[in-house]
Amino acid sequence: MKKKLLIWLLTGMMAVAAPATAFADNTDASLPLDEIQDQTDSQEPEEEEGLSEEELTEEEDLLLEEEEVQESEKEMLEESSAADAPDALSADGARDAVGDPGLTQLEGLDITYNSMTIRWKAADNADKYRVYKKIGNGSYKGIATVDAGVLSYKDTDVDFGGTYTYTVRAIKMEEDTEILGECQPGQKGVVNVEAPKVTVTANNSGTMTIGWNKVAGATGYRVFVKNGSGWKIILSATQGTSYTYSDVIPGQKYTFTVRPYRNIAGSNVWGYYDKTGVTATAKGTAPGLTELENLDITYNSMTISWKEAANADKYRIYRKTGNGSYKGIATVSKSARAYKDTSVQFAGTYTYTVRAIKMNGTKEVLGACQPGMKGVVNVEAPKVEVSCNSYSSMKISWNKVAGADGYRVFLRSGNSWGIIVSDIKTTSCNYNKVVAGRDYTFTVRPYRKADGKTVWGYYDKVGVTQTAAPAAPKVSSVKAVTGALEVSWNKVSGATGYYVYRREAGGSYKKIATVSETTYKDTEALVNTTYFYTVRAYMKVNSTIVEGDVQTGVSGIRKGAVQPALLTLRTDSTYLLYDVTGDGDPDKFRAEPYYGNSLNSYVNIYVDDKKVLTVSDEEESRITTLNYKIQLCTMNNSNNIYLAVTGSSENDSQSVAKLYQYTDGEFKEAANLREQFESNAVRWNRLGSVKIESVEGNQIQTFWNGQLGGTGAMSWRTTFVLKDGKLARNSNISPAVYEDGKENKWTALHSITIYKDALSGDIAFTLPAGEVVKIQRVYARTDINNVYVEVERSNGQKGWMKCPNGDNGYFEESIYVG
Template identity: 30%
Template structure:
C-alpha cells in the first residue's frame, strides 16, 4: 500500500489530533510516536476504521512527533506500506472562539467560551485588521469590556488561552481577529395603547444617545419619526389591530450619525381609553353609573359585584355615557367597573372600581311664588319612595323645622300657605323609603328659597302684529290684581312702564317698522293700597315686520323647480333666494309681487335649496320679514300621467304625454296593484302596447321617465299604478237621432269580438236593460219605436267566445241621443232683391217647420216662421245684405212641439233689383184677332207679342188687366189671360218670347188699332204696370 500523508494539530491542553488521507486497499493504519524527530518511535495504536486519531493524556508544552504506515492483511500475510513523512505538533490550549459587541456609545465587550484546561487569557488589540496587535489585558475571565473608546471607531481584537506549567504560561494559538465599534446601546422599548387609534412607544434613555429613530415593522420596515425624547405616539391607527415597532438610538459625531443596534420588536393594539366613572344615587332600587365619553367607543360594558374583590359579572351595556342599574336592594352597596368597546370586539381596559349604597335619590326641589301668601314646592318624582319630609327656615343657615311629612311617594308638590307676603322662606327635603320596619333616608336636597309674591307671568311672547305694532301676551297669574308691561329699546337698557292692565295681553301700536322693542311683564297684587309685585317675566322682543312665508318647492320638470307660498298680510312683495347650505350663502333669484316662482335652467338631479322672505315698502324704506324655513327640491323628469286602455283581444296600450327632457321610459307590470313590478320594456316613445296577454287576467302598470347619465340614469317618480283586467276592449259607441222615432248607434269594431250586447236606459245613471245582441259582425244598430224628443242612453259590451265560454268586455261609456225629425235639406234659396225664398224637402213624421235667421254665421238665430209648407219667402229685407238661414222640422206631441235637427246653414244675400228687359212687338198687337169682322159669337180677343230678354222670369197677371181706347175711355173692366184656357198668370222665362192673349168679359162698344191694353206684371219681385197699343206703342212703370 502507498504511504499515508498525515497532519498533526493541537486540540486542547493535553491532546493532539492526527489525520491522514485514505489509502486504497489498506486494512488498517499503525500510528507511531516519538519525542524527537530522530528518536525511537513507539507504536501508539492501530486504527482499522476511519482516517483520524486523537492522542490524549499528553504533557502540555511538549512537542510530539508522529509517523503512520498503512497495512494490508490477506489471509495470514500482512503487507505494510512505507512510513509516512514525520509530522509533529506542540500540546497547547485550544484556540478561543471570540466575539465582540458594542456595550455602549464608548465601550465594547469581548467574550468567548471557556477553553478547557486554560489558566487564563490574553487579549490583543489593533486599530487595523492587518496591523500589529498589542497585548491589552490578561484575565482569568472569559470576557472583557474595553471602555473609553471613541464612538464609531472600529477596533480589532484577538484572544489567546494559556496554561501554567509550573511558572510557565504555555499559550495556545490566537483567535481569528474580531472587530466592532462603540455605538449607542440598544433601546428597550415598550408599546401601550393610548386611545382607540393611537399607540405610545417609550424606552429608558440610552446613555450618550443624541436621538432615536422609530420604525413600524411589517412585511417591510417603515420609518415613522426621529425624536429626541424617549417616547413617540403614533395616531390614526385601526382599533384592535396589532402594530409592531422597533427603535434605534444614534449619536451625532462630527461628520456623521453613529447608529446603535435596533431594539427588539414590541407590539401593541389601539384600544379605547379607560373610563373614569362615578356612581350616583338614582332611585330607591337603582344606581346611575356615569363616565366620561371615550373617544372612538361604540358602546360600554358595565360590570358589577357586591364586593370590591369578588367576581364581577356583566350588568349591562350602554351606548351613552351612563347606565341605570335597576332592581337593586335598597340599602345594599354595589361595586362597578366600566370598559369601553369598539364593535365588534375591541375592548378597552376596565376602569377603577367605584361603589355606592342604594338610597332614594335626594329630591331636586324648586320653590316658586304661587300667590301673595303661599309658595309652591315641587320636586322630581323618585321611584320607590314611600314619602317626603319638608323642612323650612327663615334663613339659609338657620334652624330647619319640619313643615310636613308627605306619606305618599307619588306626590311631588306641596303648597305651603299662610305665609307672610314679602318674606323669603328656605326649604330642603328628604325622600324616604320604608320596607317593613326599616326606613331608609335619602340625602337632603339642596336648599331652595323664594319670596312670597305673585307668580312670575309665564308664556310671555312678543309677536309682530303688523308693520307698526307688536302684540304682547302672557298666561294669567293666579291671584294677580293686574299686570304692568315694561318696554325698552335695548335688551339691557332701562325699561320704562308702558302700560298697566288687568287683562293678559297688550298691543303696542304706533311703532317704527323694523325697529326692535324689548318687553317684560310683572304681576302685582293689591294689599290695601300697596301693589305687591312679583318678579319680572323673561324678556321677549320683536320688531314690526311682515310675517315669514310658508313656501313649498317641487320639481317642475327635469330642469326646473316650482316654489309657491300663501300671501303674507301686508306684504308688498317677496324675495326668493337660492341657498347653499354648505357655504351658507344665498343668491337672490327674483323679487316679485306674485305668490310663486319657477326656477329654470337647472341641473337635472341636483338638489336645490330655497327660502323666501316678504317685504313691505313704506316710502323709501323697505322692511323685510323673517326668512322662511329652507325648502329643497330636486329637478327630475316629470312623473308620467299614464292611461291604461284595452287595445286588442290580447293587448293593453299604456300611453302618456311625452315628458320634457326624457330620453326614455321604463314600463313596469305587476299582477296586483300592490305586487312586485318588473320592467317589461324600456322605450323612447310615449306609449307601449303590451301584447300576448291572457283573457280575464289582471295587469297593472306604472311608468317612469329617465335621462341617461353616468354612472346611473336619472329617474322620475313612478306614475300612479293603473291596471286593467284583460277583456275584450269596451266599444266606444256614439248615438244619433236616425229619424223621429229611432236612434242609430255606431262603434268601431273591437279586436277579437264575437259579438256585441246593447243595453238602454232612460237616464244616464239608471238601470240599463238588454235591447239586442249583434252576432254578425255589424258595428251599428238602429233602435226603432222610440218616442220623439225622449232622451235614451245606451251602453254596449263586446264579447268573445272561448272554449270556456263567453268573455265580456266592460260596459262602454254611455252614449245618448233623442229621436228627432231629421234635418231638412234646403233645396233652393232664391234672392229677390229684398226677399229671399227658401225651399226644402219634406221630412218624415214632421208636423211643421220652423225657419230661423241670423245676420252672422255664428250669431243668434231667431225664429221667423212656423209653417207647414215646404218653402218660405222672407220679405222686407235690406238690400245688399247677407242673411243666414236654418230650418228644422218638428213633431207635435199633444200640445208640445218637439223640434228636430237643424238643417245646414243656408247663406244668401239680397241685392239691388234687376230692371225688366222686355220688348213688345206692338205691331203684333191686335184687337179681335180671331174675329175681326165681329161675325163670331165667341169672345173677343186682344193680345200682343212679348220678348223677355232679361235674366229672370217675368210673370203677367190677369188681375187688373184692362182695355182702353186712345182717349182713355174704359172699354172693359176685366181682361183674362187666355190661350187654350183661362190663367191667373202666365210666366215668360229668361230669353223666352210669345203671344200674350186676353179675352174680354164683354164686348166693348168699339175698339180699333188705337186701343190700349193695360196689364200688371212682376219682375224680380217688383210689380209693374205695362201698356201696349198697335198705334201708340208700349211702355211700363213701377207700381
C-alpha cells in the first residue's frame, strides 16, 4: 500500500481568552458616604486639616489581550521531524477497519512564569497523543508525542511574556501507520506569573486578614478590595503573603483579590489574578446609623443635633461648605447629642452629617450616616405669640433674635402675606383691625444689615393663628374663706361671662363653674389640698360663643384644722383649733353638762356659740349619769368627722353611747352604739359600757364590756366601718378580750349543749361538767335577742353556746351573770 501522509485541516482555531485583566487603578476609592473623608485627628477634634482622596492613576499592562481567531482561517499542522511525519493512509476505507481515533477534548491550560501545561480528556481508540504548539501568530507544529495514559504535557520551552497556543490530537496505530484524530481549537495563553490562591479571614477584632500562596517567579504582590464595579488598591506592593485590612465595618461583606508581578529589566510585568475575588463578612459590633434630628441656625452658628446610635463610643461631625466635599470637623463623646459650629460665615451655605464610631481596640469602626442637613447662616426665625388685648385688638409679640437689626410683621391673606408693619426695632406690636370670632394669622421676619445690604432672615412660614376673642382674665387672688376657696379676677371688656377652671398639682384643668361675676367661691375644695385656678372669658357673637385665652393658673390652699384622728374634748372647756363640723375649718366648740339630783342629766353642745345638740340620759331611768365623755373622731384625712358622746354612772355603767355628725347646721345621730348589742341577753344596768379605742382611715374600733347570760361579765372588740356615708359593724362576730390578768379559762358547771353554728339547731357536741374550754368569739345581731359565744375544747374542736336570758352561770368563773 502506498503510504501517504494524511493531513487534516483545522476547521477553525479559536483563541481561548486568558484569565487576566487589568485593574482600573482610578476606581473610586470612597467610603459608603462617597463624599466623606476622615479629616479629623481624634486627638484634635477641632482640626480641619484632612487626608486627601487617593487618586489611583497607575497604568497596568494588559498581558492577556483577547484575540479573535477568524474561523475562515485554516492552518495546516506541520510536522517538526521525520518522526512526526508518518506515512499517511490512503482514502480507501482502511480506517474504518481499525476504528477512528476520537476527538481530543482540551481541559485547560496552566500557566506559570516559565512553563505552560496543556491538559486534555482521554479520546476513543487512542494509542497515543501528539501535542501541537503555535508561537504568536505562526503555524502549529507538533512538539511532543506521549502515551495514551498521559493526559497532560508541560512545555518548558517557552519565553516569559511569550504568547503560545496548544492543541492535541489522538493517534491510532495501524501497524506502522498513524491514523490522526480530530482536534479542538487551541488554548492560548501568555507566559506569566500565575494567579495566587487567596483566603480571607474575618478577625474578632474587627479586621480582615487576606492571605495567599507564594507564587513562583513573582517579585511581589498588590492587594485589592472591590469597590463598586471596580477594584481599589489597599496595598501597593509587598513581598509577603498576607495583609491585615482594618478599614471595615462589622457586618458588611468585602471582596479581595491579589495580583502578582515580576520585575523584568526594572519594569513590573503584572501577572494573573482571580477576577471574582474572595468574599467574607467582617466581624465585630458595628455602630448603628446616626439619625439626624435638626439643624438650628443663627446668624453666627449652626447646631446639628442627632439621636443616639447603637454601639456608639463617640461621634464624628462632618461639614461640607457650599458644593465642596465633606470634612470631619469634630469628634465628641458618646453622651453628646448636638454640636455647635461657630466657625461659619454669615450667609454661607453648609451641610452637616454625623457618624457613630465604635472602638475596636485602637481602631475606629465608622457607622453609616444619613444624607446631610443643609442650611444658610442667617438670622434665625423669631418665636411669635399672639394674644387678644380685647375682642377688637390683638397683640403680636416675639423674642429678641440675636444678630437681627430689625423686624417686619406680616398678616396672612389667603395664600400670601401682607405687610402690616414694615420695620420695627422692638419685639411687639398691636393690630386693631380685628373682628370678634374671626381667625388671624401672623408671622415676623427679621433682617440683618451686611455690607450695606439688607439680608432677610428666617421666619415661620406657617405663622401663628389666633381667634379674635375677649382678653384672657388675670386671676388676682385665691384665698381661703369660711368653708371655701375664693377666686377673684379682673373684668374683661366685652365679656358675656367667665368659665372657671381648677386643677390639682400634677393634674389637668377642668371647668367647675360658669359665672357672670368676677369672683367665685369653690366650696368643694378639700382642706389641706393645693389647687390651681384660671379663668376664661367668653362672649356671644350673634348665636356663637367666642372663647378667649387663659393665663397661667394661680394656686391656693384651704388649710384645715390640724387634729389627731381621735381626740377627747373636756366638758366646760372652749376649743378653737379643731374642726368638728367637717368643713375643714377650725370651729369654736364647747360642751356644757348638767348633772341634776334627779335621773335626767344632760349635756349641751355649742358650735360658734350656737347650741347645736343636747344629749340626755332620760331614756335609761335606772342609771344616773355622773360624767359625760366627748370624743372627736376624724376619719379619711378630715373628710368625715364624728362626735362620740358617752355617759357613765358611778359604777361605769353607761346611759348613752352615740355617734353624731354635723349636717345642715346641727349634729344628727349617725349610730347608737348600745343598740348594736342591745337585747335581753346583754345587760347594761351593771358594768355595761363601750368606749372608742382608735380611729384609722375609715374605721373606728370600739371596746365593749357586757354581762351575758351563762358567762357573766365579758369583754370584746368591734370595728365600725364607714361605707357609702354610713357607719356599720364590719362583722356580726367579735373577738373576745381578756384583760387585767383574766385567763381565758372556763370550767363547765354542768353539761352544756354546743351547736355547730350560731343560730343553727345542729348539735356539735355536749360539753360535760368539769371540762375546761376557751371562749374565743362573741356573735350578736341587732335583729335577734340572743347572743352566742364560741367554745373551743383542748383538742381544737369548736362550737357555739347560746347565752340564756337568765341569771344562772354555766361556768365556775362566771360573775355578774346577766
